[in-house]
Amino acid sequence: MIEAKGVSLTYHDGTVALKDVNIEVKPGELVYITGHSGSGKTSLLKLLIGMEYPTSGSLKILGQPIKRGKARKIRKLRKKIGPVFQEFKLIEGRTALENVMMGMRFLGISPRKMKTEAISALTKVGLEHKIRSKVENLSWGESQRVAIARAVARKPELILADEPTGNLDHDNAINILQILNSFRDNNTAVVITTHATHLIENQEDATYIRVNKGEITIEHSSEKIV
Amino acid sequence: MKIFIYNIGYFLLEAKRTIRLNPLSNLFSVIGTGLILFLLGMVLAGWSVGDKLIVALKDEAEVSAYFMENTNEKDALKLVNAIKGMEGVMDASYIDETEAKAQMEKMLGNEADILGLFDENPFEAFIEVKINLDYMDQVLSDVAKLDGIDYVRDNRKVLEQMKGISDGLKLFGVLIMAAVGITTLIIISHMIRQGIYNNRDQINTLRLLGAPDGFIGFPFLLAGTFLTLLGGGLAAGLLILLLNEGYSHLSGFIPFIPLPSLEELSDKVSLLILLVSAALGLLGSLFGVSSIGKEE
Ligand SMILES: Nc1ncnc2c1ncn2[C@@H]1O[C@H](COP(=O)(O)OP(=O)(O)OP(=O)(O)O)[C@@H](O)[C@H]1O
Ligand SMILES: [Mg+2]
Numbered sequence: 412m413i414e415a416k417g418v419s420l421t422y423h424d425g426t427v428a429l430k431d432v433n434i435e436v437k438p439g440e441l442v443y444i445t446g447h448s449g450s451g452k453t454s455l456l457k458l459l460i461g462m463e464y465p466t467s468g469s470l471k472i473l474g475q476p477i478k479r480g481k482a483r484k485i486r487k488l489r490k491k492i493g494p495v496f497q498e499f500k501l502i503e504g505r506t507a508l509e510n511v512m513m514g515m516r517f518l519g520i521s522p523r524k525m526k527t528e529a530i531s532a533l534t535k536v537g538l539e540h541k542i543r544s545k546v547e548n549l550s551w552g553e554s555q556r557v558a559i560a561r562a563v564a565r566k567p568e569l570i571l572a573d574e575p576t577g578n579l580d581h582d583n584a585i586n587i588l589q590i591l592n593s594f595r596d597n598n599t600a601v602v603i604t605t606h607a608t609h610l611i612e613n614q615e616d617a618t619y620i621r622v623n624k625g626e627i628t629i630e631h632s633s634e635k636i637v
Numbered sequence: 638m639k640i641f642i643y644n645i646g647y648f649l650l651e652a653k654r655t656i657r658l659n660p661l662s663n664l665f666s667v668i669g670t671g672l673i674l675f676l677l678g679m680v681l682a683g684w685s686v687g688d689k690l691i692v693a694l695k696d697e698a699e700v701s702a703y704f705m706e707n708t709n710e711k712d713a714l715k716l717v718n719a720i721k722g723m724e725g726v727m728d729a730s731y732i733d734e735t736e737a738k739a740q741m742e743k744m745l746g747n748e749a750d751i752l753g754l755f756d757e758n759p760f761e762a763f764i765e766v767k768i769n770l771d772y773m774d775q776v777l778s779d780v781a782k783l784d785g786i787d788y789v790r791d792n793r794k795v796l797e798q799m800k801g802i803s804d805g806l807k808l809f810g811v812l813i814m815a816a817v818g819i820t821t822l823i824i825i826s827h828m829i830r831q832g833i834y835n836n837r838d839q840i841n842t843l844r845l846l847g848a849p850d851g852f853i854g855f856p857f858l859l860a861g862t863f864l865t866l867l868g869g870g871l872a873a874g875l876l877i878l879l880l881n882e883g884y885s886h887l888s889g890f891i892p893f894i895p896l897p898s899l900e901e902l903s904d905k906v907s908l909l910i911l912l913v914s915a916a917l918g919l920l921g922s923l924f925g926v927s928s929i930g931k932e933e
Contacts, residue, residue, distance in 0.1 A: 519643075
């Protein structure tokens with residue numbers, strides 16, 4: 412699903428966000444990315460969705476190389492990814508339901524099915540009572556859940572969630588993590604960045620990627636020494 | 638295609654939303670294109686009239702042959718028959734003094750009163766020879782050679798001048814059309830760019846979700862084409878008003894100009910304007926939508 416070999420990312424202003432990253436993620440894996448603020452977690456996810464290209468090294472997502480000149484193919488690839496952005500990127504002036512459906516319209520799903528699945532995703536994140544609310548009127552945590560619903564309703568092969576628990580209370584955070592975990596199956600890998608390390612400790616069969624100033628260390632829960 | 642059908646309702650709503658996002662600026666664009674297309678409509682109407690005129694003028698090619706003094710009516714009729722037999726002559730008829738006067742009165746229309754200034758009928762009898770314009774020279778010299786014909790007059794100068802004017806106007810019209818086309822394209826594509834700029838966050842998000850450019854751009858295409866058509870409708874409306882007004886004034890003034898019928902002209906021109914505006918709207922929007930452009 413994700414194959415990164417010696418990937419580095421240096422921004423235009425010279426900031427080195429990632430250095431020599433090597434990762435391999437297989438279908439069905441659950442990956443947590445942790446690290447201090449500014450360590451490079453979002454940068455890593457940006458690479459995975461093709462918002463940035465590696466400055467060096469090679470990166471393949473679902474078999475598609477992420478590099479300059481492949482914008483069209485990368486756009487297609489994104490249909491198979493369910494992204495939850497750190498700043499949500501919801502579309503204002505629309506209801507929660509319209510936002511979720513917006514992520515599905517170009518996937519070839521019939522309108523009726525699209526609506527049912529969008530509603531079911533919103534129900535899963537506990538927002539069935541906010542379906543018809545404009546997203547700009549939702550609370551921070553509610554907006555976050557709309558963003559999650561939009562990502563998972565697409566039935567993606569790869570879920571990339573950037574700080575999905577960042578603005579939620581303890582119970583809701585656990586709930587959201589459970590929901591995201593529930594989409595992990597034989598075909599779908601789930602990648603989550605989070606500061607809430609206490610919520611993700613000791614999970615069965617998870618991969619932990621720790622980012623520190625752009626460098627990563629990887630642990631699998633089976634070998635994890637707590 | 639499936640995606641397109643599934644989303645028709647969405648595309649229409651989105652188009653409406655983009656239009657509403659910037660109502661004043663879009664209104665000005667509609668008025669602007671409307672006025673420009675109105676200009677185009679005037680050119681088209683002018684062409685239409687000019688074409689009709691040219692066709693009519695071809696039929697107006699004629700030679701007037703005047704008799705020597707003391708030619709009696711019997712000889713005159715013989716001459717008429719002789720002329721009728723010539724190559725390039727379509728018809729020849731004897732016009733006596735009274736008829737000549739009547740013709741002039743008809744041609745002058747409202748101004749015919751000036752003929753009342755003459756005590757006597759100032760016109761003389763002549764032979765009116767309708768000819769094929771291409772045979773003008775030959776017929777002129779043949780008729781002049783006939784016994785009993787004093788001199789001939791032709792209206793070729795007038796015909797050629799009018800044709801020259803009409804050709805000049807056509808060239809002018811082509812230039813105006815090019816200007817109108819380019820200006821409309823610029824206005825529309827700019828309007829669409831504006832809309833795309835106003836929606837840049839949404840567009841960016843859709844890209845990140847993997848929406849194809851066609852899906853992202855289609856509502857803008859709809860909006861642009863719709864607004865241009867609206868401008869076209871405005872232009873057509875103005876033009877019909879103008880034509881109605883113009884016809885009611887003109888017809889009294891210059892009765893000898895063969896105008897196409899009002900209905901025919903306004904139908905033809907307004908349909909053309911709508912078609913042109915649809916085409917320009919589509920093209921301009923396509924230019925505008927292409928500014929969604931590349932992402933890097
Ligand atoms: N577009 C950019 N141009 C230049 N520098 C950037 C850009 N985006 C991020 N950076 C820098 O890259 C580094 C990593 O940023 P990143 O957003 O990946 O951190 P993060 O781990 O997601 O932090 P947080 O936990 O606060 O979200 C930071 O120093 C940041 O300032
Ligand atoms: Mg971040």
